[in-house]
Amino acid sequence: DTEVTQTPKHLVMGMTNKKSLKCEQHMGHRAMYWYKQKAKKPPELMFVYSYEKLSINESVPSRFSPECPNSSLLNLHLHALQPEDSALYLCASSQGGSARDNEKLFFGSGTQLSVL
Amino acid sequence: DQQVKQNSPSLSVQEGRISILNCDYTNSMFDYFLWYKKYPAEGPTFLISISSIKDKNEDGRFTVFLNKSAKHLSLHIVPSQPGDSAVYFCAASDSNAGGTSYGKLTFGQGTILTVHP
Numbered sequence: 715d716t717e718v719t720q721t722p723k724h725l726v727m728g729m730t731n732k733k734s735l736k737c738e739q740h741m742g743h744r745a746m747y748w749y750k751q752k753a754k755k756p757p758e759l760m761f762v763y764s765y766e767k768l769s770i771n772e773s774v775p776s777r778f779s780p781e782c783p784n785s786s787l788l789n790l791h792l793h794a795l796q797p798e799d800s801a802l803y804l805c806a807s808s809q810g811g812s813a814r815d816n817e818k819l820f821f822g823s824g825t826q827l828s829v830l
Numbered sequence: 831d832q833q834v835k836q837n838s839p840s841l842s843v844q845e846g847r848i849s850i851l852n853c854d855y856t857n858s859m860f861d862y863f864l865w866y867k868k869y870p871a872e873g874p875t876f877l878i879s880i881s882s883i884k885d886k887n888e889d890g891r892f893t894v895f896l897n898k899s900a901k902h903l904s905l906h907i908v909p910s911q912p913g914d915s916a917v918y919f920c921a922a923s924d925s926n927a928g929g930t931s932y933g934k935l936t937f938g939q940g941t942i943l944t945v946h947p
Binding site for chain 1: 834862864866871872873874875876879881919923925934935936937938939940
């Protein structure tokens with residue numbers, strides 16, 4: 715199984731809503747990531763979890779709250795988002811360990827988020 | 831400031847011919863480079879990578895060339911096939927940033943490759 719599964723595939727939410735994005739992998743990877751991709755732009759790193767601990771937060775606003783319940787699951791909790799937060803949110807995982815292993819990311823298909 | 835640039839938004843190639851996708855970078859600390867391919871409605875898929883200690887890496891129809899002095903890399907696809915039509919992202923990392931890169935990739939904007947039958 716070389717898949718990273720993200721749910722939901724599409725999400726529309728109002729600025730006062732609370733929602734969560736979910737990500738799951740069963741490849742035994744110990745590093746998991748959230749990337750954000752705006753239309754016609756490259757993916758940008760948001761968070762990195764390594765061995766279930768948050769290791770990198772790229773100065774992401776607190777309205778985005780990541781959670782890693784176990785080594786297979788990664789969530790992104792959303793609250794009081796703004797319309798400019800509308801984007802494709804990509805989850806990825808990698809083996810962990812040496813830096814070179816970490817570069818080979820396996821991406822999910824993403825959640826297309828629209829904030830109204 | 832965009833540290834990884836793919837200056838060609840799109841490229842159109844005939845089936846069987848060579849596709850050459852280009853990427854330039856500005857950060858001299860980058861020491862590992864990757865190419866990802868992305869189909870619509872799917873996440874990016876790892877294609878091929880190269881370390882800065884090499885100038886060429888080959889995997890089947892795909893070859894990546896690195897010119898460190900010019901801070902330039904290119905992906906060659908020979909022969910190109912219609913199934914290669916996708917968006918291609920160049921990405922780079924600095925393995926010495928904070929002791930480990932932790933998958934902190936900097937991506938280019940992508941190049942849309944269309945291979946015509």
